[in-house]
Amino acid sequence: EIVLTQSPATLSVSPGERAALSCRASQSIGSNLAWYQQKPGQGPRLLIYRASTRATGIPARFSGSRSGTEFTLTISSLQSEDFAVYYCQQYNDWPPFTFGPGTKVDIK
């Protein structure tokens, strides 16, 4: 089973600042990684798939990148609605689909 590790667990950022969230896979998963945003009381929302492709309707301030087994979600200028928990998920080797433990982005 592929294990995903996310860091940091919590990221405190001021509105307008840039945020970079990391997700590392325990083995090669190619670019088969997705990022999700989850707000309290809501289901997750797909942001990025195939490591760097924005899902439909996702603002351009969200971007994804890959370097080997290290993946990064970058939010270029945080808006108030971006404070949430972010999860990565691999779909290269399944079942099972696996998720990272999440990074909470809160207001500094």
Place this chain on the structure above:
Amino acid sequence: EVQLVESGGGLAQPGGSLRLSCAASGFTFSHYSMNWVRQAPGKGLEWVSYITSSSTTIFYADSVKGRFTVSRDNAKNSLFLQMNSLRDEDTAVYYCARDMEKFDLWGRGTLVTVSS
């Protein structure tokens, strides 16, 4: 509106059963694979089960294999999860999620609480 709406959650005793439903609307349900994903209180996401559009292929997480059964009714645009032999650790919000690999549409979830 394109959406998924889960229902059927509630309180169950250890060893008991519940049946969850997920109603799809706004898209051609029969064209998509579907999944169940759960989230224990204050915890992260855990994939539970996958079913193809025609129900020909089904997978389960090891934690629920032999206890949970996923099914669907394409004529009624509905996905189901029959949960038997429930355990305390099955307590979670259960989400249905669309598609294979990347989950591009999620519902708001239904809470299942297993407690005596």
